[in-house]
Amino acid sequence: xxxxxxxxxxxxxxxxxxxxxxxxxxxxxxxxxxxxxxxxxxxxxxxxxxxxxxxxxxxxxxxxxxxxxxxxxxxxxxxxxxxxxxxxxxxxxxxxxxxxxxxxxxxxxxxxxxxxxxxxxxxxxxxxxxxxxxxxxxxxxxxxxxxxxxxxxxxxxxxxxxxxxxxxxxxxxxxxxxxxxxxxxxxxxxxxxxxxxxxxxxxxxxxxxxxxxxxxxxxxxxxxxxxxxxxxxxxxxxxxxxxxxxxxxxxxxxxxxxxxxxxxxxxxxxxxxxxxxxxxxxxxxxxxxxxxxxxxxxxxxxxxxxxxxxxxxxxxxxxxxxxxxxxxxxxxxxxxxxxxxxx
Numbered sequence: 001x002x003x004x005x006x007x008x009x010x011x012x013x014x015x016x017x018x019x020x021x022x023x024x025x026x027x028x029x030x031x032x033x034x035x036x037x038x039x040x041x042x043x044x045x046x047x048x049x050x051x052x053x054x055x056x057x058x059x060x061x062x063x064x065x066x067x068x069x070x071x072x073x074x075x076x077x078x079x080x081x082x083x084x085x086x087x088x089x090x091x092x093x094x095x096x097x098x099x100x101x102x103x104x105x106x107x108x109x110x111x112x113x114x115x116x117x118x119x120x121x122x123x124x125x126x127x128x129x130x131x132x133x134x135x136x137x138x139x140x141x142x143x144x145x146x147x148x149x150x151x152x153x154x155x156x157x158x159x160x161x162x163x164x165x166x167x168x169x170x171x172x173x174x175x176x177x178x179x180x181x182x183x184x185x186x187x188x189x190x191x192x193x194x195x196x197x198x199x200x201x202x203x204x205x206x207x208x209x210x211x212x213x214x215x216x217x218x219x220x221x222x223x224x225x226x227x228x229x230x231x232x233x234x235x236x237x238x239x240x241x242x243x244x245x246x247x248x249x250x251x252x253x254x255x256x257x258x259x260x261x262x263x264x265x266x267x268x269x270x271x272x273x274x275x276x277x278x279x280x281x282x283x284x285x286x287x288x289x290x291x292x293x294x295x296x297x298x299x300x301x302x303x304x305x306x307x308x309x310x311x312x313x314x315x316x317x318x319x320x321x322x323x324x325x326x327x328x329x330x331x332x333x334x335x336x337x338x339x340x341x342x343x
Contacts, residue, residue, distance in 0.1 A: 030135070036069060036094050038132060043099040046106035047120070058121045058154065062106065062146075064138040066097035068126040070158055071198035073270040074225055077125045078263040089266050093198065096132050103141030110149035117150035123181075129159025131198070140168055147172035154179040156222060160200045160208045166215045173217070180212050181220040182249075186231040187240050194274055195227070206247045213248030220316065221249045225257035226300060228285055228292065229278055232256075237303055245311035252313045254304045256297065260290035 028038045048061045067081055071093035078088035086095050099105075109115065122128045128139055143165060146153050153169075153176060155162065162180070169178050184205045186192055192202055200208075212219040221244050226232050244252065259267060259282075272279050285292055292300075308315050 079261040119152040121154040123156030152177040156181040209247040218250035224255035241307040
């Protein structure tokens with residue numbers, strides 16, 4: 001069992017144990033998290049080093065949680081839950097693994113002589129500001145540890161709980177680069193709740209973008225995934241980019257839905273149930289590769305680029321590249337220079 005060596009020493013009476021290990025570790029349920037089970041484990045390491053073959057523009061990540069209550073049907077991280085002997089469907093949404101000792105382990109790793117203050121990305125697998133963070137409050141310790149070690153911080157989230165930590169992030173940005181990104185790809189609340197039933201509503205995320213801008217950062221927005229035939233029409237994209245600009249977004253990355261992993265089956269099941277007329281078109285569009293072809297990418301870019309220009313948003317093909325800082329206006333209307341250089 002892959003839980004070996006990560007379990008808490010004793011179980012709490014009245015709760016069931018982890019799958020296959022009845023009575024071992026600690027499994028917690030709470031009335032305010034109806035249908036959600038938290039599996040509290042002790043991690044051996046906090047910093048995850050990506051393989052050299054990775055195409056990502058960063059080397060190190062931190063993931064406080066495994067599984068995600070946002071329950072996004074298209075989430076590529078679903079496949080990783082199978083490594084823990086959970087399924088990539090409902091278990092990913094409801095069986096949340098919490099690394100309760102993450103902060104002290106991270107601090108210890110950052111004190112190593114070999115650590116050179118390298119950038120660390122959060123939100124690259126599952127969301128660090130999902131609902132579990134309201135209960136476990138791991139992120140303030142993570143932010144403090146990284147800033148104290150001189151490591152640039154990058155966070156990608158759908159979670160409006162990030163607003164809680166904006167003062168701490170603003171303080172961190174006085175010593176290290178801090179990059180804050182919000183994931184938002186559609187405005188239709190009904191479609192959003194079908195695709196992302198546990199995630200904050202679009203209006204709430206627009207308010208998060210506005211709060212990030214007001215805190216002195218240049219908010220980046222991941223317009224991803226754009227879902228073919230559902231969120232890629234000209235009217236929907238125009239409304240989205242207009243709203244992003246009004247909320248204070250500075251830059252944006254636009255990416256079409258990929259279906260390259262085991263999560264493909266989960267998404268296509270959702271599609272067959274909710275939009276059965278699109279199933280054949282999806283099979284034709286994605287073929288055996290799980291990726292849209294060059295024609296669709298060019299079509300999407302042709303729609304998006306004029307909107308980015310019209311609404312003054314800088315396109316970032318690499319969502320982790322450093323945009324130029326831009327001035328913002330304070331409550332008194334005075335222009336001040338952005339304090340955080342983004343990596």
